[in-house]
Amino acid sequence: MMAETAPQSSWVKRIEPWLLLAPMLIVLATVTAWPLARTAYLSFMHASLDDGDLPRFIGFGNYLALMKDGDWWHAVRNTAFFAVISVTLETLAGVAIALLIDSQIKGRGALRAVMLIPWAIPTVVSAQMWQWMLHDQYGVVNALLIKLGFISHGIAWTAGAGTAMAAIIAVDVWQTTPFMVLLILAGLQIIPRDLYEAAKVDGAPGWAQFFYITLPLLWPTLAVAILFRLLDAVRMFDLAYVLSSKSRETATISIYARQQLVDFQDVGYGSAVAMLVFLMISLVAAVYIQVTKIRLISE
Amino acid sequence: MKRLAKTVALTLLKIVVVFYTIFPFYWAIVSSFKSGAALFSVDFFPAIDLTNYRDLLTNGNFLRNILNSAIVAVSVVTLSLIFAITSAYALGKMKFRGRGIVLAGILGASMFPQIVVLSGLFGTIRWLGLYNSLGSLVLSYMIFSLPFTVWVMTSFIRQIPAELEDAARMDGCSTWAMIWQIYFPLLAPALASTGLLAFIASWNEFLFALTFTLSDTVRTVPVGLALISGSSRFELPFGTIMAASVIVTVPLILLVLIFQRRIVSGLTAGAVK
CATH class of the missing domain: 1.20.5 (Single alpha-helices involved in coiled-coils or other helix-helix interfaces)
Structure with missing residues (x-):
C-alpha cells in the first residue's frame, strides 16, 4: 500500500504549491505582464485615436521622435530633480526626527502617533490643503510671511516658475518624512543599547557614536527605506497634477506620459514614453540595489 | 545646568x-468651518460655521464618491487577502523549485510604476467591459495591493513555528484545512494590519481612478476632491474642499491611531529585512 501512494503523493507535492499560487499569479499577470507586453507592442505602432488612421507598424519611429522631444527631456529633468532633492531632504529630516524621538522615553508614543497623521492623509488631500495654505492672496503662509516682514506682497507659490517645484517638494517632504521616521525608528530599535554604554565608558563623543555605531547598524534599514521612497518619487503623479496642473515647469514623466496617452490620444507615442519610463525606473532600481548591496530576499 | x-x-x-x-x-x-468672507481672513480660532459641511452632504455626488471608494477598497482588500494567504503559505512554508523566481517577480511587481501599464491596461479593461465602472478599479488596484499583501503575509507566516504544522499533519490534516483552520486564525492580527495598509493605499489611489472612470457616479473620493470647483470662475471653493478633506481624512486618522502598533509592524515587515 505504501508503494502505491508514494509516487502519487510526491506528484501532488510538486504541483501543490503552484495550485496555491495560481489565482494570485494569474491576476498579477493580467495587470502587469500582459499590459506591459501590450504597451511594448503599441510603442512600435503609429496608433493615434485623433487622426482616425489605422494603427501601423513604424519600428523605432516613436522612440526616435522622443529623443528629439524637448518636453520629454524637460519632464525627465523635473522628475530627477524632484526625486533626488525630496528623497535627500526626507532622509536627513527622517534620521534627525527619529533620533530626536528616540532620545528620550518621555513622549515617544505620542510623537510616533503624531507622525502617522500626515502619512494617513491621502496625497490629493494634502495637495489641496497645501494649495490653500500657499494661495497667493488668501493663503496662511503668505499672511504669516507678510506679518513677519519677510515679503511685502503675496507670492504665487504654486504658479511661479521658480517656486512651483519648490512647493511640490515641500508638500512631499511634509507628507512622507513621517514614513521615513517610522521605518528609521524601527531600525533604531534593533541596535543593542549596550554598544552605546560601552562607547560611553570609552569616552566616545556623541558624533562618534552616531557615525561608528548608529549609522552602520541603521544602514540596512535606511537603504531599503530610501529605495522605496526613490521608486515612489520617480513615479510621482498626483501631487504635481493637483498642485500645478500640467504646467511644463513641474511636469513629471508620469504626467507627460498620461498627457500623451489620454489628453492627446496618441497611444503609440504615449506607450513609447511609458516604455522609456519603465526602462529608466528599472535601471535606477538595479543600479541602486547593486551599489548599496541590499538584500531584499532573505535566504 | x-x-x-x-x-x-x-x-x-x-x-x-x-x-x-x-x-x-x-x-x-x-x-x-469658515464660509463666505470669513475664509479670506487669517483667523486661527474662528466661530464654527457648518455651511460647507451642509453643502457637501446635501450634494449627492460627494456621498456617492465616498461610497464608491469604500466599495472599491473593501473589495480590493478582501480579494488580495484571500489570494495572499494561500500564496504566503506556498512561499513561506513549502519548499519547491521556482520559489525564488516567484518571490523576485512579486518584488519586481511591487516596484512597478503604474503609468507603464496605463495604455496596455486600458485595452484589457475595455475588452472586459469594465471601463467607467468600479470593477476597473478593483482589477487595476491589484497591481499594488497583491504584491504588497503577498510579500508581507509571507514574512509573517514564516515566523510561525513549524511544530504546529507537524502535529496537524500527524493527525492527517490536508493542506487546504491547514491553511484555513490552523494558519488563518493565527494570522488574524497580521491580516488586520496588512489589510488596513492595503485599504489606505486603495482609498488614496488617484492615477487609475482618474483614467478609468469618467462619470460623477463612479468617481472615487480623490478624483472627486481634485476636480471640485467653484460654481463660478471667481468663487474659491476652498471652504468646501477643506470640509471634504476633513470628512475623508478623519476616519483614516482614527483608524491609524487605533491600530498604530499593528500598522508600524505591518510597514516594517514589508520594508525592513
Missing part, C-alpha cells in the same frame, strides 16, 4: 516638529 539646557532645547525641538506635522491639518479643519 547643562543637562537642563539640553532637555529644554530637545523639548522645544519636539514642539516645533509636532507643530510642523499637525498644523496643515489643523488649518484644513479651521478653514472648513
Whole structure:
C-alpha cells in the first residue's frame, strides 16, 4: 500500500504549491505582464485615436521622435530633480526626527502617533490643503510671511516658475518624512543599547557614536527605506497634477506620459514614453540595489 | 545646568516638529468651518460655521464618491487577502523549485510604476467591459495591493513555528484545512494590519481612478476632491474642499491611531529585512 501512494503523493507535492499560487499569479499577470507586453507592442505602432488612421507598424519611429522631444527631456529633468532633492531632504529630516524621538522615553508614543497623521492623509488631500495654505492672496503662509516682514506682497507659490517645484517638494517632504521616521525608528530599535554604554565608558563623543555605531547598524534599514521612497518619487503623479496642473515647469514623466496617452490620444507615442519610463525606473532600481548591496530576499 | 539646557532645547525641538506635522491639518479643519468672507481672513480660532459641511452632504455626488471608494477598497482588500494567504503559505512554508523566481517577480511587481501599464491596461479593461465602472478599479488596484499583501503575509507566516504544522499533519490534516483552520486564525492580527495598509493605499489611489472612470457616479473620493470647483470662475471653493478633506481624512486618522502598533509592524515587515 505504501508503494502505491508514494509516487502519487510526491506528484501532488510538486504541483501543490503552484495550485496555491495560481489565482494570485494569474491576476498579477493580467495587470502587469500582459499590459506591459501590450504597451511594448503599441510603442512600435503609429496608433493615434485623433487622426482616425489605422494603427501601423513604424519600428523605432516613436522612440526616435522622443529623443528629439524637448518636453520629454524637460519632464525627465523635473522628475530627477524632484526625486533626488525630496528623497535627500526626507532622509536627513527622517534620521534627525527619529533620533530626536528616540532620545528620550518621555513622549515617544505620542510623537510616533503624531507622525502617522500626515502619512494617513491621502496625497490629493494634502495637495489641496497645501494649495490653500500657499494661495497667493488668501493663503496662511503668505499672511504669516507678510506679518513677519519677510515679503511685502503675496507670492504665487504654486504658479511661479521658480517656486512651483519648490512647493511640490515641500508638500512631499511634509507628507512622507513621517514614513521615513517610522521605518528609521524601527531600525533604531534593533541596535543593542549596550554598544552605546560601552562607547560611553570609552569616552566616545556623541558624533562618534552616531557615525561608528548608529549609522552602520541603521544602514540596512535606511537603504531599503530610501529605495522605496526613490521608486515612489520617480513615479510621482498626483501631487504635481493637483498642485500645478500640467504646467511644463513641474511636469513629471508620469504626467507627460498620461498627457500623451489620454489628453492627446496618441497611444503609440504615449506607450513609447511609458516604455522609456519603465526602462529608466528599472535601471535606477538595479543600479541602486547593486551599489548599496541590499538584500531584499532573505535566504 | 547643562543637562537642563539640553532637555529644554530637545523639548522645544519636539514642539516645533509636532507643530510642523499637525498644523496643515489643523488649518484644513479651521478653514472648513469658515464660509463666505470669513475664509479670506487669517483667523486661527474662528466661530464654527457648518455651511460647507451642509453643502457637501446635501450634494449627492460627494456621498456617492465616498461610497464608491469604500466599495472599491473593501473589495480590493478582501480579494488580495484571500489570494495572499494561500500564496504566503506556498512561499513561506513549502519548499519547491521556482520559489525564488516567484518571490523576485512579486518584488519586481511591487516596484512597478503604474503609468507603464496605463495604455496596455486600458485595452484589457475595455475588452472586459469594465471601463467607467468600479470593477476597473478593483482589477487595476491589484497591481499594488497583491504584491504588497503577498510579500508581507509571507514574512509573517514564516515566523510561525513549524511544530504546529507537524502535529496537524500527524493527525492527517490536508493542506487546504491547514491553511484555513490552523494558519488563518493565527494570522488574524497580521491580516488586520496588512489589510488596513492595503485599504489606505486603495482609498488614496488617484492615477487609475482618474483614467478609468469618467462619470460623477463612479468617481472615487480623490478624483472627486481634485476636480471640485467653484460654481463660478471667481468663487474659491476652498471652504468646501477643506470640509471634504476633513470628512475623508478623519476616519483614516482614527483608524491609524487605533491600530498604530499593528500598522508600524505591518510597514516594517514589508520594508525592513
